[in-house]
Amino acid sequence: MIKLAxxxxxxxxxxxxxxxxxxxxxxxxxxxxxxxxxxxxxxLFDDAPPLPASxxxxxxxxxEFALQGQEGVARVDAALTAGxxxxxxxxxxxxxxxxxxxxxxxxxWRLDPQLQVVICTAFSDYSWAEMLRRLDVxxxxxxxxKPFDSIEVSQMACTLxxxxxxxxxxxxxxxxxxxxxxxxxxxxxxxxxxxxxxxVERKHLENQMLRQDKLASLGQLTTGIAHxxxxxxxxxxANLSTLAEYFNAMQAMLTAYGKEFGAMPDSPARLRxxxxxxxxxxxxxxxxxxxLMDHSRLGIERxxxxxxxxxxxxxxxxxxxxxxxxxxxxxxxTLNLASSELRARADVVKEYGDLPEIECQPSxxxxxxxxxxxxxxxxxxxxxxxxxxxxGRSGHGLVWLEVADNGKGIPPEVQQRIxxxxxxxxxxxxxxxLAIASxxxxxxxxxxxxxxxxxxxxxxxILLPVRQPFRTG
Ligand SMILES: Nc1ncnc2c1ncn2[C@@H]1O[C@H](COP(=O)(O)OP(=O)(O)OP(=O)(O)O)[C@@H](O)[C@H]1O
Ligand SMILES: [Mg+2]
Numbered sequence: 509m510i511k512l513a514x515x516x517x518x519x520x521x522x523x524x525x526x527x528x529x530x531x532x533x534x535x536x537x538x539x540x541x542x543x544x545x546x547x548x549x550x551x552l553f554d555d556a557p558p559l560p561a562s563x564x565x566x567x568x569x570x571x572e573f574a575l576q577g578q579e580g581v582a583r584v585d586a587a588l589t590a591g592x593x594x595x596x597x598x599x600x601x602x603x604x605x606x607x608x609x610x611x612x613x614x615x616x617w618r619l620d621p622q623l624q625v626v627i628c629t630a631f632s633d634y635s636w637a638e639m640l641r642r643l644d645v646x647x648x649x650x651x652x653x654k655p656f657d658s659i660e661v662s663q664m665a666c667t668l669x670x671x672x673x674x675x676x677x678x679x680x681x682x683x684x685x686x687x688x689x690x691x692x693x694x695x696x697x698x699x700x701x702x703x704x705x706x707x708v709e710r711k712h713l714e715n716q717m718l719r720q721d722k723l724a725s726l727g728q729l730t731t732g733i734a735h736x737x738x739x740x741x742x743x744x745x746a747n748l749s750t751l752a753e754y755f756n757a758m759q760a761m762l763t764a765y766g767k768e769f770g771a772m773p774d775s776p777a778r779l780r781x782x783x784x785x786x787x788x789x790x791x792x793x794x795x796x797x798x799x800l801m802d803h804s805r806l807g808i809e810r811x812x813x814x815x816x817x818x819x820x821x822x823x824x825x826x827x828x829x830x831x832x833x834x835x836x837x838x839x840x841x842t843l844n845l846a847s848s849e850l851r852a853r854a855d856v857v858k859e860y861g862d863l864p865e866i867e868c869q870p871s872x873x874x875x876x877x878x879x880x881x882x883x884x885x886x887x888x889x890x891x892x893x894x895x896x897x898x899x900g901r902s903g904h905g906l907v908w909l910e911v912a913d914n915g916k917g918i919p920p921e922v923q924q925r926i927x928x929x930x931x932x933x934x935x936x937x938x939x940x941x942l943a944i945a946s947x948x949x950x951x952x953x954x955x956x957x958x959x960x961x962x963x964x965x966x967x968x969x970i971l972l973p974v975r976q977p978f979r980t981g
Contacts, residue, residue: 514673515595517587518571518665521580521612522600522628528573531598534658535569535665569665576603577612584619593620595672596665598652601629610634610642617645622675624668630654734815741815745808752801759794814938828869830976835873835909836860839897842874846881853885854893854913861900863907867976868952876948879941880911880968886934887915887966905974906954910967917962926958945970952976 520531572587572594574580580597587593597616601609609627616623625648627639634642636651643649650664772778843856850856884895898910918926925931927946932939945968949956953973960966 514669515593515676516569516669517592517594517596518569518669519574519580519583519587519594519597520571521574521577521597521603523575523603523606524600525575527600531571531573531661534661535571569669577607577609577615580612581615581619584616584623588620594623595669596624596626598626598628598661601627610639613643613649617643617648621645622648622672624648624650624672626650626652626664626668628652628654628656737811737815741808741811745805745812748801748805748808752798755797755801762790762794810936828872830867830869832865833868833870833873834865835863835868835899835907835972838870838874839877839899839909842877842881843897846878846885849882850885850895853888854895856881857894857896859896859898861898863899863901864974866907866972866974868972869948872948872951873972876945876970877909877911879945883941883968884911884913884915884966887913887917889916893965902971907972907974909970909972912965912967914965917964918958918960918966919962923958923960927956 518531518535520528522528522531572583574583577599580599584594584597597613599609599612599616603609603612606612607615609629613625613627616625627649629651630653640646640649650668652660652664769778769781839858843850881895881897884893887893893914896910896912898912900908902908922933927942928939929943930939931943946956949970949972953976954971956971957969958966959969
């Protein structure tokens with residue numbers, strides 16, 4: 509705590525110079541004359557007891573004098589301007605021709621409300637009640653009746669200057685407390701904000717973990733389902749082509765029969781066969797069977813595509829050896845694979861940064877990039893678009909990869925769901941592309957973000973660590 513030197517400045521306002529002398533002797537005795545002071549006081553103030561050896565009388569008051577109220581007010585004003593306010597003023601009640609004590613005190617307090625005041629009076633033009641009513645501030649005012657007693661004067665000076673100093677200290681402490689409260693409040697606000705952002709981060713992590721769990725169990729499930737579906741689908745697909753061959757043969761046979769029937773003479777047997785032909789609508793069947801078989805083949809191809817996506821999906825949850833690999837080589841290979849899908853819809857612009865090799869499961873990463881590229885291509889409208897593939901380093905052992913398109917963009921309500929497995933807005937989509945990609949990225953300890961403006965395009969950004977210090981599989 510700061511220690512302030514006590515303020516012992518006293519102002520005496522009295523129209524009698526002799527009274528000034530009295531105050532001077534009481535409040536500022538010459539050190540050598542200290543013992544004489546008591547005697548003098550005895551003479552001056554009748555039965556004044558000796559001054560106390562310690563306390564205020566021993567303190568060094570700094571006393572100034574004024575003969576009139578106006579002069580007193582000017583001194584208080586100057587003291588305030590100089591930053592050296594008075595702690596206490598002794599004010600005489602009657603000071604002709606100028607202001608009386610009450611008016612002087614009113615003006616003093618207007619300038620300096622903290623000033624402690626003693627009004628000195630032998631008799632008054634006012635009743636006490638009226639005096640107090642006019643001044644109204646009783647807690648800073650004492651009354652000293654003349655003739656006064658030196659001990660009364662010294663005790664008042666001691667007590668009131670101490671009171672002034674205590675009030676100052678209290679108000680400093682209050683403002684110190686206020687500062688502290690303000691500081692604590694702003695600290696609390698900062699802590700609060702930090703907590704809030706931690707909560708958001710935690711929620712985000714929880715969601716990520718939940719998604720990863722979901723993906724892991726979905727992965728296991730889909731491995732089983734894909735296996736179960738693949739077997740029957742393979743032979744249904746194979747049988748369909750055989751069926752088509754068989755049907756072609758049957759159709760050739762039927763056509764040959766038809767020709768022979770046409771040449772046969774009418775007979776009951778021919779009539780029965782003709783009726784059966786018509787009833788079975790054999791013409792229609794011959795036309796429709798190939799169409800149905802074609803549709804079935806398309807349906808099976810679609811099922812096989814979904815199963816292959818599902819297999820991809822489960823494959824990314826299986827272990828591929830971790831190795832140090834050049835991300836750019838992987839992207840280039842993926843671009844080659846996807847070229848037929850991309851070529852028709854967009855130009856690809858590569859903006860590769862300077863990347864170190866990263867520890868990764870390269871084919872899984874390639875798969876993730878493939879899904880981003882295919883999505884980007886599929887986002888293009890009638891006009892040919894541009895897909896930018898950018899890479900770069902991002903301090904602290906991280907690298908990033910961006911696939912940006914100028915396609916149709918993703919509306920906010922769709923954006924919230926695009927990483928959900930099986931969420932799709934496409935007629936022929938399975939909704940697994942981004943679930944697979946984000947699963948891969950998460951297994952690499954990275955993260956994926958999307959920024960999209962409907963009508964302008966989307967950017968998918970993947971952040972990956974260079975090393976995998978904590979990898980588990
Ligand atoms: N680059 C993109 N531009 C616009 N929309 C996109 C983009 N990438 C993804 N989407 C939206 O996110 C959805 C989910 O994408 P995701 O790749 O997971 O599945 P899909 O492309 O619909 O189907 P799949 O990839 O399995 O064939 C898409 O249906 C599409 O609405
Ligand atoms: Mg996709």
